[in-house]
Amino acid sequence: MNTAQAAAAPKQIVILGGGFAGVYTARYLEKLLRPTDAAITLVNRENYWVYQPMLSEVISGSLGLSSVVSPIRRLCPRTNLVTREIEDIDLQNHVVTVSPGFRPRQLKLRYDYLVIALGNVTNFHGMPGMLENALPFKTLADAMVLRNHVIRTLEEADVEEDPELRRKLLTFVVGGGGFSGVEVIAELIDFVRAVIKNYLRIRDQPHRSVLVHSRDRILQEMAEPLALFAQKTLRQRGVEIVLEDRLVAATSEKAILKSGAEIPCKTIVCTVPSTLTPVIQNLHCAKEKGKLLTNTGLELKDHEGRVWALGDCAVVKTVSGKEAPPTAQHAIREAATAATNIAAAIRGGARAEFMFEGLGTLSSLGHGAAVAQILGVKLSGLLAWMLWRCIYLMKMPGLNRKTRIATDWMLRLLFPPDLAQTKLDPTSGIQKQHFQPGDVVFQQGDLGDSVYVIEQGQCEVWREENGERKLLATLNAGDYFGEMALLADQSRNATIQACTAMSVLIIPKRDFDQLRQSVPAFGEIFRELAKRRTATAAEPRASASGTAINP
């Protein structure tokens, strides 16, 4: 049992999720309740709260990593934070199960009152190759990974001789024209434009940024004139905007749209579509479009007085019947309502109903431009941008972060953005990959760096000898290829080209070597195959040892 539960007297309040809704609920509860009334526990995957409106500024390094997030322990000093994943919610027995830490044992948290504020997640289900090749944009780590990826593409473009690959390296695609997508592409193009002058060989090369949106205009949440202004501004800054189309698939070489259009690129960021977390999906309770159904007191239907649900994972309606949109300002007001009602359940007192109707919307379009629509007034351009900065700076809790953000912004006016690349993950391990028909998996002459197993689809094995291109074999689901170059430590002696959409499992050399050393039977599978291939290749025309004949 958890220490939080060991003390008998105070009620146990467990909050799930550390976004605006969860963290602000904890903050309000700390104000409304005495430590003797209740012990508050908050469970979140990260130990920090992300100031989502400013996260995109990490891409360009305008804001430092620690400026856009705030440690939950400091925001809610009286709340016990459990930095783990949530694995299960048991509404019948009032228990939440969280993932193991250093030791492989789950932790069970018993609750008297539960707050579910788990937000949503980006979901690439049914979009082949997206999971492997598209970058999400939700957490601080996502922002860092994107930043470092973009710097890596610039570094490589600067070294690369092949103009086609260089063009791919200098093409950046963002899916989703909501607030998040717009701010990401605006920051991204600001960053690339500012740093490319430091790359001697590509400083004069064109680079390309594409924003793909499914509707007829971006920023659907804002009034049309503002959205059109935003489109014009982004286009002036060099962003191509593709409307009424959307990303449906990706490979390591291109983004594929619903219309059939393909964009050759090495960078895909995707902010849509959103779905609920698996824990919410598995929860048996009243739902609407998958989201948790609540009353105007934010109580979960059929669990009133015990469970509250708020933020992006819940359907929240005001007393006037309007559904609250998934924004920070609404989440904060929902938190206030939920906290008031939990305190009322514990200590008595008046209940609150949710009745916040929203103040307006704001979106940054990169340095010096924004669109704003506040209390009915519409603004665009530099003035809106200054308003954007003022409002979000004010709304950031704590003097510490406010000072850091202001300082970062000041330094950014004086100096160019930083371009140090932090290499985070040198060994990527076993992974999946997707190829479209016609895609080349590897070229004859390439270094052998991985073994491939076909999970779905078909590919052809081609060899070029004396200027002649010859089809050696066709491989199908379940077949392996690429093992010869690894076993013999030589370069690829054939080209592999997908002839249908194809999913493969890639086993990198390092993992392949470790596995075959430690599990000899595993190595045997591939050695047998290689032997058979060599034998078959030798028969018809006694050529060099063959890489790939259908096993």
Next chain:
Amino acid sequence: MNTAQAAAAPKQIVILGGGFAGVYTARYLEKLLRPTDAAITLVNRENYWVYQPMLSEVISGSLGLSSVVSPIRRLCPRTNLVTREIEDIDLQNHVVTVSPGFRPRQLKLRYDYLVIALGNVTNFHGMPGMLENALPFKTLADAMVLRNHVIRTLEEADVEEDPELRRKLLTFVVGGGGFSGVEVIAELIDFVRAVIKNYLRIRDQPHRSVLVHSRDRILQEMAEPLALFAQKTLRQRGVEIVLEDRLVAATSEKAILKSGAEIPCKTIVCTVPSTLTPVIQNLHCAKEKGKLLTNTGLELKDHEGRVWALGDCAVVKTVSGKEAPPTAQHAIREAATAATNIAAAIRGGARAEFMFEGLGTLSSLGHGAAVAQILGVKLSGLLAWMLWRCIYLMKMPGLNRKTRIATDWMLRLLFPPDLAQTKLDPTSGIQKQHFQPGDVVFQQGDLGDSVYVIEQGQCEVWREENGERKLLATLNAGDYFGEMALLADQSRNATIQACTAMSVLIIPKRDFDQLRQSVPAFGEIFRELAKRRTATAAEPRASASGTAINP
């Protein structure tokens, strides 16, 4: 062929390594030579140069990530940077081979003049378990990984119920009492002391920091009174200093010293021993103790006028015959000498001889304390610390970084250090691990999260039933265990304990599942084994399905 080589007229200068020696050589060459004289190319793994003296301040977040490094492209704006690994130096044919980028093809760089400044690397060879469990401290990524690891141990200690595991989580061991080790442990203890108050359940728990050094005092490079002062200061701040001993092995649960002493812990940082990079090790040329042998003009022996070697990978002697120590101040002067001589080789002019004798040494001992020994004057305490900050701030090139560092330091005086944890690598993949005799690999009842393959050593399989502990089997090199819990998706039904020193390969559930789905023959290996184990277990006493009987 590389574009850098495409232009015919200018000489090709290739510099290997982006530390103090390499970057300063490029900077001096940019001043001494016109673009028509020579094209300069610098090859480095990272696109930034690390300001090593301040790197440890990243641990506590005193300095932001971008403050302690500087992009090489901005430091040497006329130099072509190639951000790749160096794989081979061919001194006969004047070609350097660098690793592939996005496409698996190596790049060859032809040179007219070569500068080798590859520094050294931390080497855990012959120290079982160190590669898997000890963190090095050289790059920006190392500093970030360490910072995030320390925050993770605090987060886990705050949740953990088991007092023994909590003590391990709150113990930090640093190997090596040179400048680097001393600064790391000083920063580490400063950080933990500052943030532990935000962890409600462990704020009153003791934490432990241990510095292990092989000699009879730390900071061997400084005068004895200063080193003794440093020891006293560190001890006052709570660091245990273990002298005349050294780390020889590690497991995920403890550090093991040469004396046989063991320190149960979850954090080991190791700054020693250093060795040369494999590229230097494989280079056939004149060497002394593995390092490249040079003359006082810094030319590599037998390759005079063509190849220069400097920094930590070379033996550099002044005209007076004294060997230059591996410090930044020496590297910078070596760079000046080498650059002068390269310019002389291209354009004519006077040659230079290396004659710098050193100005002194400085070491920070954490916030408010340092030791300094400059031009014969010895200083310690606050004054030395202020001197340390002034000197290193002045020596940082560029107004941009100077301003950032000064700002970060100012903010650090006003606010507590940041404690946001950036989770960088959620899936760690196939890896090795080391266990000492008596170590428990997993406990009966744990969740099944990986499969293990024994590479070396022996372990025992124990099961507890009705309060009775029974030895089920002994497993040896080549045996697998842990597959049953994964195949049946249940918890461990036995405890595995090493009975000799044991090395294993760990295949995490995710990789194991992907492999057995895609490579059915791989799954078959383990299914067969599981079947045999169940059969054997069923024979003697018809117990529940057995996890682990010797196959």
